Amino acid sequence: MAFSLSLPRLREPSVLPGFWPALGFTVSYLSLIVLIPLAALIARPWEHGGAEFLHTVTDPRVLASLRLSFGAAFLASAINLVMGLITAWALVRYDFPGRRLLDAAVDVPFALPTAVAGIALATLYAPNGWIGSLFAPLGVKIAYTPLGVLIALVAVGLPFIVRSVQPVLQDLDAEVEEAARTLGARRWQTIRQVILPAVAPALVTGFSLAFARAVGEYGSVIFIAGNMPMKSEIAPLLIIIELSQFNYAGAASVGLAMLILSFIALLAINIGQLLFLRRGKR
Amino acid sequence: MTDKKLNLNRRTLIAAAAGGAASLAAPAILRGQAQAAEPVTLLNVSYDPTRELYKAINIAFAKTWKGRTGQDVTINQSHGGSGAQARSVIDGLQADVVTLALAYDIDSIADRGLIAPNWPSRLPDKSTPYTSTIVFLVKKGNPLHIRDWADLIKPGVQVITPNPKTSGGARWNLLAAYAWALRQPGGNANSAKAYIGNLYKHVPVLDSGARGSTTTFAERGIGDVLLAWENEAYLSLAEFPGKFDIITPSISVLAEPPVAVVDKVVDKRGTRAVAEAYLNFLYTPQAQDIIAENHYRPRNAQSLAKYGAGFPKLPLADIDADFGGWRKAQATFFADGGLFDQIYKPG
Numbered sequence: 001m002a003f004s005l006s007l008p009r010l011r012e013p014s015v016l017p018g019f020w021p022a023l024g025f026t027v028s029y030l031s032l033i034v035l036i037p038l039a040a041l042i043a044r045p046w047e048h049g050g051a052e053f054l055h056t057v058t059d060p061r062v063l064a065s066l067r068l069s070f071g072a073a074f075l076a077s078a079i080n081l082v083m084g085l086i087t088a089w090a091l092v093r094y095d096f097p098g099r100r101l102l103d104a105a106v107d108v109p110f111a112l113p114t115a116v117a118g119i120a121l122a123t124l125y126a127p128n129g130w131i132g133s134l135f136a137p138l139g140v141k142i143a144y145t146p147l148g149v150l151i152a153l154v155a156v157g158l159p160f161i162v163r164s165v166q167p168v169l170q171d172l173d174a175e176v177e178e179a180a181r182t183l184g185a186r187r188w189q190t191i192r193q194v195i196l197p198a199v200a201p202a203l204v205t206g207f208s209l210a211f212a213r214a215v216g217e218y219g220s221v222i223f224i225a226g227n228m229p230m231k232s233e234i235a236p237l238l239i240i241i242e243l244s245q246f247n248y249a250g251a252a253s254v255g256l257a258m259l260i261l262s263f264i265a266l267l268a269i270n271i272g273q274l275l276f277l278r279r280g281k282r
Numbered sequence: 283m284t285d286k287k288l289n290l291n292r293r294t295l296i297a298a299a300a301g302g303a304a305s306l307a308a309p310a311i312l313r314g315q316a317q318a319a320e321p322v323t324l325l326n327v328s329y330d331p332t333r334e335l336y337k338a339i340n341i342a343f344a345k346t347w348k349g350r351t352g353q354d355v356t357i358n359q360s361h362g363g364s365g366a367q368a369r370s371v372i373d374g375l376q377a378d379v380v381t382l383a384l385a386y387d388i389d390s391i392a393d394r395g396l397i398a399p400n401w402p403s404r405l406p407d408k409s410t411p412y413t414s415t416i417v418f419l420v421k422k423g424n425p426l427h428i429r430d431w432a433d434l435i436k437p438g439v440q441v442i443t444p445n446p447k448t449s450g451g452a453r454w455n456l457l458a459a460y461a462w463a464l465r466q467p468g469g470n471a472n473s474a475k476a477y478i479g480n481l482y483k484h485v486p487v488l489d490s491g492a493r494g495s496t497t498t499f500a501e502r503g504i505g506d507v508l509l510a511w512e513n514e515a516y517l518s519l520a521e522f523p524g525k526f527d528i529i530t531p532s533i534s535v536l537a538e539p540p541v542a543v544v545d546k547v548v549d550k551r552g553t554r555a556v557a558e559a560y561l562n563f564l565y566t567p568q569a570q571d572i573i574a575e576n577h578y579r580p581r582n583a584q585s586l587a588k589y590g591a592g593f594p595k596l597p598l599a600d601i602d603a604d605f606g607g608w609r610k611a612q613a614t615f616f617a618d619g620g621l622f623d624q625i626y627k628p629g
Contacts (some may be wrong), residue, residue, distance in 0.1 A: 122502065209540065
């Protein structure tokens, strides 16, 4: 893959005609689906002035909820980075009975309404649930604490990592690993210097997707979080709370703050990826 | 055209969503009594725990209306958190009538011009055909000896109540607790606020609606006391026989869930006559009996006497007399920076 940092020419040569219709379609489609709703969100918080916006987003409770939403999303994606890679590896490299079934099960969180996932998790991890009752005697509470938020975000984020990494692993011939072995690489060296660089871009993509999804996740979290202000209240819930008070500007303020933070986080991830690729090419 | 009209009547919601309702509804004004035989639909947008109540009411009303006018009426129900339901109506949900948890939510709709501002005086009893109150649901045998509001803040007691920002029932819960604290010896605004702050320290989970809290308490086994609508508490007793007891505190609040016709919608759809008849029906002895059977407190004295055993008498704080009306209560307790926000201020 060639990466060019110079400005792209407006019209890339292609054997297929239709650059302008394709561009026109893309722009109008994106406008309808993404750009216009986002513009509306950005326009909304200012009806009571910039000071009010700042006042809203620096409220300790809003800050606590942003910290929880972004912190838990980052942590959950990091956990999924490791567990998802292992899962993808197992599904690609080994053949075992039930592999296809497991493979299909990875997608279940995509298909399930998030509320259903949330209720199922809350039932399992509540102090009287199957898993929760194992931890309760140890004094560990999972459901209705920030730990519950983390569990829900791990659950919704897993398929993003697995599905991003899987095709790359599939393309990576086992022979490459064998070649590394015959050239004298130790197991750890093979993983670190042969496999990881190859799957790194896919891992970053999966991480970004899982992170973005987890930051905005509402349905599955709300049933297991406990929703206590300053403790287990996620930012999307604060938006709903503002809306239920008919405070549209306040809701949009929290929304805009999330948008800005997400943008910064995703930008940082992408810059990190770019630097990593450059280093790899040296 | 005939086809289109039939379509409108049967599937009004879809037609309305498609935006075609306005043009197609024009002939509806002429309909009235003359074309009474044509079936009509109403949409009743209500709050969370009224599902069972309105299911029963709707059957009875359809029968009565058919007998009186010969017209078939189908009433569709929509349920959810009271505030969220009000917002849906404001945002364009074509509700013919709203039957919500508290007057403030209907006021909010009225503020946007969808309902005439004098709506509370259009029907008897401030447009609240039934009342309810807030009681405690505890585990069978009441192992922690919860008797009154004072017991809720004893060490180790956990209380389940939804978030008053999103749940109408939760607002009544908080007001009931506040009213009790205010009426204690030496009680004043400061001591009542301190009690509320203390009470919410005993709340481990804030669900967004009354049903969510009932689930958390009854099915997940979280907490020792559920603050619940009286009718919701009775439903839980029926749902989980032998697991829970209802405790009536020394003081509670007179919860008045009001009803109103949405003027803008019924005038557009030509359903005013049937919508008003529907709400008036709620005050008839027949409907009042159904209301009592569903554990709401009927306004009608005979119905109340008939089902009196389920409705213990207790002093009830009044939203207008004790709290200066819903608008004031909303601003004092639940708006941004109100009492509920203050008790969660860190430090």
